[in-house]
Amino acid sequence: MNQRDTWDLFCHVVDNFGDIGVGWRLARQLAHEHGRNVRLFVDDLNTFRVICPQINPRLAQQSVDGVQVFNWGRQLQLEPGDVVVELFGCKLVPAFLERVQQRGAERLRWFNLEHLSAEPWIEGSHLKPSPQPGGINKLFFFPGFTPATGGLIRETDLLARRDAWQAMPAARRIALRSLSLPPPPEHATTVVLFSYARARLESWLQGLATADRPTVLWICPGPIIEAVNDWLHMQLLTGQTTVRGSLTLCALPFMPQERFDELLWAADVCIVRGEDSFVRAQWAARPMVWHIYPQQDGVHDKKLDAFFDLYLKDATADVRDAIIPLWTAWNRNLDLDSAWSEFVTALPQLRRHARTWCNRLASQPDLASQLLTAGRAKQTQTVPL
Numbered sequence: 482m483n484q485r486d487t488w489d490l491f492c493h494v495v496d497n498f499g500d501i502g503v504g505w506r507l508a509r510q511l512a513h514e515h516g517r518n519v520r521l522f523v524d525d526l527n528t529f530r531v532i533c534p535q536i537n538p539r540l541a542q543q544s545v546d547g548v549q550v551f552n553w554g555r556q557l558q559l560e561p562g563d564v565v566v567e568l569f570g571c572k573l574v575p576a577f578l579e580r581v582q583q584r585g586a587e588r589l590r591w592f593n594l595e596h597l598s599a600e601p602w603i604e605g606s607h608l609k610p611s612p613q614p615g616g617i618n619k620l621f622f623f624p625g626f627t628p629a630t631g632g633l634i635r636e637t638d639l640l641a642r643r644d645a646w647q648a649m650p651a652a653r654r655i656a657l658r659s660l661s662l663p664p665p666p667e668h669a670t671t672v673v674l675f676s677y678a679r680a681r682l683e684s685w686l687q688g689l690a691t692a693d694r695p696t697v698l699w700i701c702p703g704p705i706i707e708a709v710n711d712w713l714h715m716q717l718l719t720g721q722t723t724v725r726g727s728l729t730l731c732a733l734p735f736m737p738q739e740r741f742d743e744l745l746w747a748a749d750v751c752i753v754r755g756e757d758s759f760v761r762a763q764w765a766a767r768p769m770v771w772h773i774y775p776q777q778d779g780v781h782d783k784k785l786d787a788f789f790d791l792y793l794k795d796a797t798a799d800v801r802d803a804i805i806p807l808w809t810a811w812n813r814n815l816d817l818d819s820a821w822s823e824f825v826t827a828l829p830q831l832r833r834h835a836r837t838w839c840n841r842l843a844s845q846p847d848l849a850s851q852l853l854t855a856g857r858a859k860q861t862q863t864v865p866l
């Protein structure tokens with residue numbers, strides 16, 4: 482594999498924004514930092530456009546930020562590149578799949594990039610080959626939080642940019658102003674709220690409104706706004722801010738990923754969800770609450786517990802006692818009041834813990850580098866079928 486390899490990334494947008502959020506981040510990093518010729522095939526350019534306004538959903542192909550973006554059908558007319566990456570097990574169209582299999586193991590590497598998980602079993606499955614017709618192996622690439630996994634997406638300059646930004650109070654003021662966010666009241670706790678729908682928010686909001694200390698909620702687009710509006714007895718429109726006692730509520734528009742990173746860097750607490758914003762809050766080294774993507778029959782509970790096992794392995798009792806009750810209450814639609822109060826009281830310790838965790842993660846190779854290394858490795862075996 483060499484520098485000008487062509488990398489084909491395929492993204493099937495299931496729902497929400499994480500599939501294309503991860504795909505877009507990875508595509509740009511491979512192009513910008515590693516000089517690859519990257520082609521990103523997406524089956525829902527309208528959703529893509531929400532996080533990348535430069536995307537024109539009507540175009541079959543377009544060049545955006547150094548990446549060739551194709552609509553899904555364009556793979557029918559194209560030959561495969563040197564590396565094919567299926568994101569989250571999406572299926573290639575049969576005609577392209579045939580051409581992938583015809584290319585053979587000597588001239589093409591094929592990966593399935595799996596969903597992020599902290600579960601221990603992924604270490605044993607990472608980079609395991611799955612023989613495919615035509616004698617080529619598909620390698621299952623598992624992102625993760627340990628050295629025995631494929632790591633996490635982290636741009637080379639991300640943490641230096643974060644530190645420089647956080648060291649400049651003016652940067653925070655400029656970022657908030659560019660989002661039409663009023664400067665938070667003095668001593669306010671600022672909270673990014675980017676979560677799935679959640680019942681029982683009234684009591685939490687009422688508690689924040691009547692608290693001695695001010696709180697500012699920066700509410701990102703999503704179903705959570707319904708519960709906020711129910712409590713407000715009004716529709717808080719995108720771009721609008723309203724105040725109830727000690728609580729300021731700001732409804733934000735969707736913003737480019739770089740601006741979203743800055744919002745996380747600016748906040749005292751990041752309530753995040755899914756996969757990509759969850760990772761970005763860890764790189765922000767901020768106290769966070771993870772609203773895990775809800776799955777059938779409680780499969781997500783196992784994923785949450787597996788993350789606790791890693792994230793809290795060396796944590797002090799006060800950090801554990803602050804995190805576990807609130808994350809559990811948030812994910813199980815339980816009452817938040819006392820858990821939230823414990824969490825906010827423990828913020829100094831939680832900040833230290835978040836920084837230690839971020840530094841530990843940053844000591845591991847990032848996902849794109851590991852994918853490139855795996856892309857250069859010889860196929861361990863080609864299995865005649």
Ligand code: TRH
Nearest residue numbers: 497498499502532701735736737738741755756757758
């Ligand atoms: O949107 P999500 O819920 O995506 C989910 C998860 O990825 C889940 O694992 C997957 O199975 C499901 O999709 C299909 O949450 P996530 O992963 O945080 O993705 C949101 C993306 O949107 C992320 O890249 C951050 C980005 N984003 C912006 O760029 N701007 C914004 O203003 C906001 C709020 C998010």
